[in-house]
Amino acid sequence: MKKLKSLGKALILLAVFLGYFSPANGCSLALHDWKLVFYLKVPVAAPFFPMAEVSAITSKVPEKSTRQISWVTSSNIFVQLARFFLPLLPDWPAKLPWKVIEPENSVLSLAKGDSNDFTPLVIGSDKCFLKIAFFSDANSNFNCHQLVLLQSNRIRAVFADKKSPWAQEIQGQSWLSLIFYQLPLPGRILSFSAFPIGSMRQSLSEDHSFVEKLLAERKLLRRPDLVIDPYSFDFPELPR
Amino acid sequence: MIICKKILHLSLFFAFSVPFFLNAQTFNTVDLERLLQNHPMMSQFEQETGRFKGTPSEIRNIETLKTDSASISRYIETLNADRKKKLQLLMTSTDESSNEESLWNYLNECDQQIEKKKLELKEVEDLIITEGVPGFETVLKIVTTIKSDIFSHINASNTIVLNRLPRTGANIPPYFSRKVLRDFYWHKDSESLEAYLKQAGRIGLMFSSIDNPVVYNLTTERSSEQ
Numbered sequence: 001m002k003k004l005k006s007l008g009k010a011l012i013l014l015a016v017f018l019g020y021f022s023p024a025n026g027c028s029l030a031l032h033d034w035k036l037v038f039y040l041k042v043p044v045a046a047p048f049f050p051m052a053e054v055s056a057i058t059s060k061v062p063e064k065s066t067r068q069i070s071w072v073t074s075s076n077i078f079v080q081l082a083r084f085f086l087p088l089l090p091d092w093p094a095k096l097p098w099k100v101i102e103p104e105n106s107v108l109s110l111a112k113g114d115s116n117d118f119t120p121l122v123i124g125s126d127k128c129f130l131k132i133a134f135f136s137d138a139n140s141n142f143n144c145h146q147l148v149l150l151q152s153n154r155i156r157a158v159f160a161d162k163k164s165p166w167a168q169e170i171q172g173q174s175w176l177s178l179i180f181y182q183l184p185l186p187g188r189i190l191s192f193s194a195f196p197i198g199s200m201r202q203s204l205s206e207d208h209s210f211v212e213k214l215l216a217e218r219k220l221l222r223r224p225d226l227v228i229d230p231y232s233f234d235f236p237e238l239p240r
Numbered sequence: 241m242i243i244c245k246k247i248l249h250l251s252l253f254f255a256f257s258v259p260f261f262l263n264a265q266t267f268n269t270v271d272l273e274r275l276l277q278n279h280p281m282m283s284q285f286e287q288e289t290g291r292f293k294g295t296p297s298e299i300r301n302i303e304t305l306k307t308d309s310a311s312i313s314r315y316i317e318t319l320n321a322d323r324k325k326k327l328q329l330l331m332t333s334t335d336e337s338s339n340e341e342s343l344w345n346y347l348n349e350c351d352q353q354i355e356k357k358k359l360e361l362k363e364v365e366d367l368i369i370t371e372g373v374p375g376f377e378t379v380l381k382i383v384t385t386i387k388s389d390i391f392s393h394i395n396a397s398n399t400i401v402l403n404r405l406p407r408t409g410a411n412i413p414p415y416f417s418r419k420v421l422r423d424f425y426w427h428k429d430s431e432s433l434e435a436y437l438k439q440a441g442r443i444g445l446m447f448s449s450i451d452n453p454v455v456y457n458l459t460t461e462r463s464s465e466q
Contacts, residue, residue, distance in 0.1 A: 160331050
């Protein structure tokens with residue numbers, strides 16, 4: 001209980017910290033040349049937040065076709081917390097109740113054996129890894145940095161509809177990215193973004209005026225008008 | 241002592257002369273046209289279209305493309321139907337002995353095949369839109385390969401190359417003749433000129449010999465009209 005309380009406090013602090021930045025429209029003014037400085041890949045029991053799972057369901061299963069999602073994964077404190085924060089996502093599966101099931105039976109047998117009065121949707125997450133990467137921008141004389149937390153896992157999902165059943169295995173990937181100048185302190189953070197929200201990369205916060213200031217002071221390299229690459233705002237591919 | 245002096249002189253001679261010889265550069269001239277014509281890919285080059293036969297740059301027949309599109313679409317439909325049928329059977333079956341891993345393997349293979357076919361279909365549909373003429377990047381890819389092959393051959397030794405430009409006797413490819421390049425000749429105004437300049441990389445294809453520069457005087461016709 002104590003642990004839960006301290007985690008709750010940490011999350012509130014994080015929310016306040018992120019809330020410091022007012023969201024702005026897409027800031028794509030700077031041109032970064034990200035160099036990988038630090039990289040760590042660790043196996044984890046379960047995904048910290050089922051963003052990739054939500055995205056997979058959204059793209060394949062019609063809305064209002066089920067009333068509950070059975071999530072087969074190792075239950076831990078993060079999984080319980082994730083369920084609590086899920087309704088914050090805009091996608092329809094996030095608004096449904098998520099029932100966590102320990103992975104004792106396979107996803108398929110659970111979907112077949114579910115005797116509810118609605119079509120069961122069972123989604124399993126395993127082979128989970130957390131990748132932590134730290135990049136520095138060569139174009140800013142290595143003063144601008146990006147911290148990436150990426151979780152990857154295997155997703156197996158079964159929607160046991162008799163007329164049009166769906167089953168698919170995909171490699172789920174979701175990430176959080178924090179771009180800051182010199183130190184990750186309030187007022188020095190350029191942007192905070194997440195993927196996937198609504199199946200896309202979403203910028204949760206951007207300090208447009210700070211970016212403009214750094215560009216004016218030539219501390220960041222201005223993106224030329226001709227360089228139009230929607231993926232260039234992200235980070236280079238991480239090692240396997 | 242004398243031997244020591246001789247060794248010292250010899251060492252000094254090598255210390256100064258060897259780097260000089262190593263850095264010495266040879267000036268050569270290279271007939272790029274001949275090298276270009278000798279490249280294996282040039283046997284596939286079609287003068288009339290400016291494309292390479294049997295490569296993705298080749299201009300395709302529109303009717304064949306439409307047939308291909310229909311056949312790929314049918315194949316995707318069949319794959320999807322098979323996949324759905326297999327799942328439906330599995331959902332209704334009470335047999336627990338079936339190997340689940342083999343089912344996931346089948347689904348993964350099926351999905352990969354569908355994705356591959358969808359990409360193929362998109363390529364064909366894009367070609368139908370451009371009336372069978374692949375994008376200019378397909379030609380550029382081949383030209384870049386030829387260029388790097390030729391230059392890797394030239395730069396085998398430490399040399400400076402003075403080249404002469406190759407001649408390409410290509411007519412205006414049909415794809416460009418309907419686009420801004422031709423409009424530019426019809427309507428001599430600054431907007432067309434700007435559009436024309438944006439196509440700078442393609443200009444070479446319009447002239448029978450690209451080592452003859454072409455200067456276009458925008459004011460000539462207007463001044464003659466006045």
